[in-house]
Amino acid sequence: MxxxxxxxxxxxxxxxxxxxxxxxxxxxxxxxxxxxxxxxxxxxxxxxxxxxxxxxxxxxxxxxxxxxxxxxxxxxxxxxxxxxxxxxxxxxxxxxxxxxxxxxxxxxxxxxxxxxxxxxxxxxxxxxxxxxxxxxxxxxxxxxxxSVQLLYYNRDLLKKHGAKVPLTITEFITTARRISQEEKAPVYFFQPDSSTFSYWFFTLGGSYFQNGSLVLNSPKAVEALELLTQGVRSGWARPITSGFINQNFGAGPFGFSTDTSAGYTFYLQAAKFDLGVATLPGRTDKQPGFSLVQGxxxxxxxxxxxxxxxxxxxxxxxxxxxxxxxxxxxxxxxxxxxxxxxxxxxxxxxxxxxxxxxxxxxxxRYARFEPALSNWEQIRFDILGQAIREAVLGQATPKAALDKAQKAAEDLLAGRTR
Known part of the structure; x- marks a missing residue:
């Protein structure tokens, strides 16, 4: 400190x-x-x-x-x-x-x-x-x-399993899956919210706007949410639904998280392992993935x-x-x-x-912003955020959850709901 x-x-x-x-x-x-x-x-x-x-x-x-x-x-x-x-x-x-x-x-x-x-x-x-x-x-x-999102990782755990810091999404999933299988517990800790979702969505090439209209249920959005839900089902991703990620250290073997840079000192204080930080895995190893800008x-x-x-x-x-x-x-x-x-x-x-x-x-230098819409606060927390949570927790399929969110957002933007 x-x-x-x-x-x-x-x-x-x-x-x-x-x-x-x-x-x-x-x-x-x-x-x-x-x-x-x-x-x-x-x-x-x-x-x-x-x-x-x-x-x-x-x-x-x-x-x-x-x-x-x-x-x-x-x-x-x-x-x-x-x-x-x-x-x-x-x-x-x-x-x-x-x-x-x-x-x-x-x-x-x-x-x-x-x-x-x-x-x-x-x-x-x-x-x-x-x-x-x-x-x-x-x-x-x-x-x-x-602040921007970064890849936080456990150097000790990677060293134990002879793994390198992943540079691409494919490497990230492969590494997280392998270590999780060997540890018999998920090692990617994430909060099922729009911030986490945005990293995967932006890096996979997604955009919230198509032809000037807000689109929450695009194929890229569904792909990003399916990736997270599949991670939970296949045992390499652990959704954190209470408290911050660093407050959940000890709930299992922490390997990775994609979280805000503003939380670095809190991670450092909570970690009883050698904490590493890297740029986000990208679609290729040529450049980092796209972070959500917050603040x-x-x-x-x-x-x-x-x-x-x-x-x-x-x-x-x-x-x-x-x-x-x-x-x-x-x-x-x-x-x-x-x-x-x-x-x-x-x-x-x-x-x-x-x-x-x-x-x-x-x-x-590799970052994206969420939509600058006057209703976005309500959409990100109460509509999109709720859809992400429902899908990750197995209460709806990613497609159904995002389709529901799209309808709710359209009703809100049209003034049919408040």
Whole structure:
């Protein structure tokens, strides 16, 4: 954990070591003429602390005249619910975290400020991330905390069975099946949700859109879900239906998982084996598989006070700078969104000590986003997520589950259901 402590110390300053970040921010904002609220979905741990220390460093540059105040609104779903309620009350914050589908929803209410209107330039930011926040040729937010899926594996188990880290899906399945047979237990741990599904779906060549329409039951989608269900039936894949994957270490021999890079420190803490990290197996050994990009962006609301918008703009410029993204990424294990962060000393030193961080930066070049639809949150959790779970648990065939999901999504998008 020393790398996290180091990263936060650099960001917040050693003098703050004995103070809680929220207390420091409270003091910074008490006499400020302008306070710009930043609503977020970090409930604790390294991400929340890293954000608060990022804010502290920004506020220190403002001479006490203005400040940013981060306010947790619970988890991400709680956050989006409270923002929608704020639209009704008229009391919106200056800034908030938002997924791409949240942005699409807020844009339906014409609630967001385009970045060009407040002088925020996204030059240097990963173009893949910038494209995801661009609607009608305008960027309506800045990419902020981003993570990608990686292949976590048990070096000790692979060594025991004379196996290599798989580079392709075929190698992955063959290796997982063989080790599972020899261990007499499944070794690929996965959560039966849309995140896990997306890796297999994207890597097999799937796309959620066909001719401009959302399609959840395409042949590639069925193929991806059948692969997971067959893995369970044939005994090489173990669905984790309670808690995080790392919390289930010990439930059987862990060999592999395809999980978010943001969970690396939690894996490291839980593993009683030599933990390895690699890019995702691809269709061929020529390039990695495609990861799902997760994490949020920061947006600015039109209804905010004009002075608050100015503070927000200055903070966004600071937050996506190479230096800030380097330290924030190291502190919370997020992929820095600014390409310039890769040459920052704190990142190069961190990669030497923690090669997994370098793997995540490489994997970020091979990634895909879920649809930026205003209804996607409900679709991914309550419709597609439910279909994946039903199929994996043997309650429906992959085709039947996805056909049901397609009908439910079409009804939702057409306004026939809510």
């Amino acid at each position: 020393k790398h996290i402590v180091l990263g936060l110390a650099v960001l917040a300053g050693l003098a703050l070591a004995q103070q809680r970040p929220e207390d420091v921010i409270k003091g910074q904002c008490e006499k400020a003429e302008v306070v710009a609220e930043l609503w977020h979905g970090f409930t604790g741990g390294a991400p929340k602390t890293a954000l608060e220390n990022l804010v502290i460093e920004f506020n220190k540059t403002q001479g006490g005249q203005v400040c940013v105040r981060p306010i947790s609104q619970g988890n991400y779903r709680d956050l989006s619910t409270k923002i929608k309620a704020a639209f009704t009350s008229g009391k919106v914050p200056a800034m908030a975290q938002a997924f791409e589908n949240n942005m699409a929803l807020y844009l339906e209410s014409d609630a967001l400020v385009p970045m060009s209107a407040i002088g925020v330039d996204l030059k240097g930011v990963n173009p893949l991330f910038v494209n995801a926040v661009t609607f009608n040729k305008q960027a309506y937010g800045v990419p902020f905390n981003k 949020t962006n920061l947006v600015v609301f039109k209804r905010a006070d004009e002075r608050e918008k100015k503070v927000a703009a200055d903070f966004l410029k600071f937050a996506i700078s190479p230096r800030a993204q380097a330290v924030f990424g190291v502190a919370a294990n997020y992929v820095p969104v600014n390409a310039g962060s890769g040459v920052e000393p704190i990142v190069t030193r961190y990669i030497k000590e923690n090669p997994a961080f370098g793997v995540a930066i490489t994997q970020a």
